[in-house]
């Protein structure tokens with residue numbers, strides 16, 4: 405099976421760095437559990453725009469992000485039986501740092517950069533693992549399977565024939581390893 409892996413908040417624990425930036429920009433201490441949608445308003449600012457500007461203007465901060473718990477072992481396990489492709493909609497300014505980060509933590513896998521405006525359906529993959537509600541719903545709407553990585557901002561997405569919520573990398577390996 406060809407498996408597409410989202411990067412942020414699926415394989416990469418991006419939120420600690422992002423929340424530090426939210427606090428720097430807005431002066432508001434914000435926690436991951438408060439985020440109910442990706443484009444949430446924090447103070448007078450849009451979370452989505454804060455993330456976009458951070459990634460665009462200071463992509464080097466992405467070096468410091470840690471993998472999501474279990475992702476290193478989980479991806480190695482999946483790669484024994486499946487083809488792995490990272491798919492990210494991060495800003496194009498992050499391409500060098502994203503490629504270096506993935507190679508450093510997980511190894512040499514193909515990486516497809518969709519850019520923020522495109523969906524992830526244009527890739528010939530059989531299964532998408534993603535936390536993003538929009539990507540998950542779009543991909544599933546075309547009759548493809550999605551494992552939705554549980555996050556506070558995707559609680560409105562219901563399990564369907566094509567969408568299965570997973571709470572951890574251990575769940576992912578158990579389901580498809």
Ligand SMILES: [Mg+2]
Pocket residue numbers: 410411412413414534535536
């Ligand atoms: Mg994501």
